[in-house]
Amino acid sequence: QLQLQESGPGLVKPSETLSLTCTVSGGSISSSSYYWGWIRQPPGKGLEWIGSIYYSGSTYYNPSLKSRVTISVDTSKNQFSLKLSSVTAADTAVYYCARRAGPYDYWGQGTLVTVSS
Amino acid sequence: EIVLTQSPDFQSVTPKEKVTITCRASQSIGSSLHWYQQKPDQSPKLLIKYASQSFSGVPSRFSGSGSGTDFTLTINSLEAEDAATYYCHQSSSLPDTFGQGTKLEIK
Numbered sequence: 104q105l106q107l108q109e110s111g112p113g114l115v116k117p118s119e120t121l122s123l124t125c126t127v128s129g130g131s132i133s134s135s136s137y138y139w140g141w142i143r144q145p146p147g148k149g150l151e152w153i154g155s156i157y158y159s160g161s162t163y164y165n166p167s168l169k170s171r172v173t174i175s176v177d178t179s180k181n182q183f184s185l186k187l188s189s190v191t192a193a194d195t196a197v198y199y200c201a202r203r204a205g206p207y208d209y210w211g212q213g214t215l216v217t218v219s220s
Numbered sequence: 221e222i223v224l225t226q227s228p229d230f231q232s233v234t235p236k237e238k239v240t241i242t243c244r245a246s247q248s249i250g251s252s253l254h255w256y257q258q259k260p261d262q263s264p265k266l267l268i269k270y271a272s273q274s275f276s277g278v279p280s281r282f283s284g285s286g287s288g289t290d291f292t293l294t295i296n297s298l299e300a301e302d303a304a305t306y307y308c309h310q311s312s313s314l315p316d317t318f319g320q321g322t323k324l325e326i327k
Contacts (some may be wrong), residue, residue: 149320208269
C-alpha cells in the first residue's frame with residue numbers, strides 16, 4: 104500500500120523559508136505514470152494546489168505562488184520536497200503531499216505549518 | 221485558470237436521504253473532474269475519478285456523473301459516517317483547481 108508522509112518544522116518565522124519533505128513508501132517515486140504534488144489548506148478553508156513534480160524533475164507551479172515556490176525530487180531517497188520563501192501569516196496551513204494520477208489518489212496525513220514570530 | 225463552483229455550500233440532511241452536490245466549471249473540462257471527501261482532521265480521500273469512475277474501496281452509494289462543465293456527486297441512502305466536506309477538483313489544465321467545498325451535516 105502506497106504511503107506518503109510529510110515532515111518538517113511546524114513553526115516558521117515571517118520572511119523565512121518554509122521547507123517540507125514528503126517521503127514515499129510502498130512504491131517508487133520514479134514511476135513514469137505519476138506526478139507528485141503539494142496542496143495546502145489554511146485553517147477552516149478550502150484546498151489550494153501549490154505545484155507538482157515529475158520524477159525527471161519537471162515542475163509545474165501555481166502562478167499565484169510561483170515566484171516563491173521550489174519543488175524538487177530525490178529519487179535515491181524516494182522523496183520530494185517543497186520550499187516556500189518569504190512566508191507570511193497567510194501561508195499558515197496544513198500542507199499535504201499527494202500522488203497525482205490525474206486525480207490525487209494517495210495523500211499524506213498533512214502537517215500544520217504555522218507562520219509566527 | 222479554471223474556476224470550479226460547488227453548490228450548495230452547506231447542506232443538513234437526514235440518514236437514508238439522497239444527496240446531490242453539483243460542481244460547475246468555468247470552461248469545458250471533458251471528464252477530468254474528481255470528487256473527494258474530507259472529514260475533520262483528516263486528509264481528503266478520493267471518491268470518484270474522471271467524473272463517474274469509483275475509486276477502489278469506495279462504497280457503492282457514492283456515484284458521479286456529468287461532462288463538459290456540469291458535474292454531480294450523488295450519495296444514495298446517506299449514512300451518519302458521510303458527514304464531511306466534499307470537494308471537486310479538475311485536472312484538465314494547470315493550475316489544478318478545487319471547488320470551494322460542500323459541507324454535509326447529518327441531522
